[in-house]
Amino acid sequence: MKDKNTAYKIAILKALKEIRGPAGAARIRERLLASGLKLQPRTVRFYLLQMDREGLTQPVSRRAGRQVTEQGDGELQHTNIIEKVGFVASRIDSLLYRMSYDLRTTTGTIVTNLALIPKSFLMRAVEDMNPVFARRLGMGTRLAIAREGETFGATTVPAEMVALGTVCNVTASGILLKHGIPVTSRFGGLMEIEEGKPVRLTALIEYSGTTLDPLEVFIRARMTRVRDCARTGNGVIGVSFREVPAAAAPEVRRIKKEMERQGLDGILAIGHPNQPLFDIPVEEGRAGLIVSGGLNPVAALCEAHAGVRFHSLHEVEDVARFSDFHVLRDGLRG
Amino acid sequence: MKDKNTAYKIAILKALKEIRGPAGAARIRERLLASGLKLQPRTVRFYLLQMDREGLTQPVSRRAGRQVTEQGDGELQHTNIIEKVGFVASRIDSLLYRMSYDLRTTTGTIVTNLALIPKSFLMRAVEDMNPVFARRLGMGTRLAIAREGETFGATTVPAEMVALGTVCNVTASGILLKHGIPVTSRFGGLMEIEEGKPVRLTALIEYSGTTLDPLEVFIRARMTRVRDCARTGNGVIGVSFREVPAAAAPEVRRIKKEMERQGLDGILAIGHPNQPLFDIPVEEGRAGLIVSGGLNPVAALCEAHAGVRFHSLHEVEDVARFSDFHVLRDGLRG
DNA sequence: ATGCGATACGGCAATCATGCCGTAATGGTT
DNA sequence: AACCATTACGGCATGATTGCCGTATCGCAT
Known part of the structure; x- marks a missing residue:
């Protein structure tokens, strides 16, 4: 390993490893796309061939594609340290691959957000969130509650507090991924809602260019109007803009229905192949996707009261901890 | 004009036009870099040659390089309409090229931020901002005041209000540009200050991936601690991360001194060629640059009082409107 | 006016990325 | 068991980008 295309090789190696098990160039390519690297399948094969020769990868079978060798694994261990972490996109990626929820068995882990409130405030908070869930403005209609002393994700709930766990919208990507649909997370944004319908995006921040979750920032900056939206149907909520392969759009629609059941x-809108969705152009061969922010119920709390502590993209957690709101x-x- | 490299040609044409007057591939290349397009000088020449043949550009003299022809100008008019606006990076670019301040004559226009406060509150506000200017936490030590009914930039001051104009830190880029140093604006961020010295960046948002000015968002989200910083030397202020060509670093240091006079x-730190600055890696052949947020004095107001309206990257305005604070x-x- | 240093240019060739396409496995169908 | 659809692979060729390098101008100092 020496020159500059090493970067590509590393990326491909990493993608192959994340897929776990053998895969072909097409699948690797999709995986790379999800982390912002655009390479054609042929190009991926080109580098794979080189890595075969270097002993980093090896073919499994003509049909199945390649896998990472032990040596390739070692190389990764060695190289990964240099990775410049910190941007939200990589955090999303990592959580995405750690969740395991399966729509068919309805078990596994999902990605969560966490809010901490004084325990005396719990009933009020639940009433505040009620219209938000009723209007389906969040990601799903489930909620987890953890009492003082219990742990939730990486957090132990402090005395006199209650933790509210909401389903992070990254979960939607994870579910699609389990069905073989690779999702690229592009922006966090604010969506204006009129009469219950999304009308336009009013702000956008790209995940790959920020170290703060856009939704979290919007809420702290008091730019959301989730309460209004829940009560009157007009307001501003947090959303996430993503892309899926154009060919997968019909299946996404099917899965959306099952998710709702x-x-x-959480999927607010699905765009058409190669067509801009809410004025955001998509990559060639892809379709846009708008997912509601899992934090919207928490946003409603923040709009009404000061001192709600929260953060998004918290951890993965067993879905069994969540109940219907x-x-x-x-x-x-x- | 047909295929995909058209995009490059347009970008080059645009860069050439923005430079106004003839320029060679090297200068064009730097200009392109500033808007995020990485092409080698040779590549720029490659396309320039094609455009010469298409009649869009023409050589002026061997020494001076090329200029845009009338036909090229027309082509630009025609194409520019499609431009997807909205991201902060392009707003920065546009203001950058509209300002005209010249360090040598000390005249011209600079880029401004604007804050609106009730006029009864003016004296308080000035006292609040005093320590911020005293510690040099903003961009420069100048301020403009516009009374009700007067106009400032694009805004007419409403009744019972006063407008405070601060120098936007984009002005620093503009000044360097006038000296032939092309500056690439990369991130808005929060800088932790200890004992008056910058110690680390705690948040970053890339200009090219956001439709909201990061600094503005940080202030609204109450993530700054400019007041603390002004009073005790410890706190968190808004900054901007930029890059300049490595070779220009010494001249930047010189210009920094003159700017201070x-x-x-406003220039907080200058990095070394190819070296990360506060852990942010820079492009090959460039050096990092940290500039204080022009909004920091306004941030101090927001931290102390609610209801301050402001926005950054407001307009260009004659420097004569500003006085020493x-x-x-x-x-x-x- | 002569020479020096800087800057610009474009021919040529190497490298990179990728489209085209024929071939090889593999799982499932009839 | 024969066949079909799918998926993966890599050789070959083309197009895009860029490095190398010799040459042409121009401004300025001597």
């Missing part, structure tokens, strides 16, 4: 609604609410009131 | 300090302050108190 499982209380995991309305059931939970009835339970708390009962 | 003219009450336009301390003189202004004495005048108001006297």
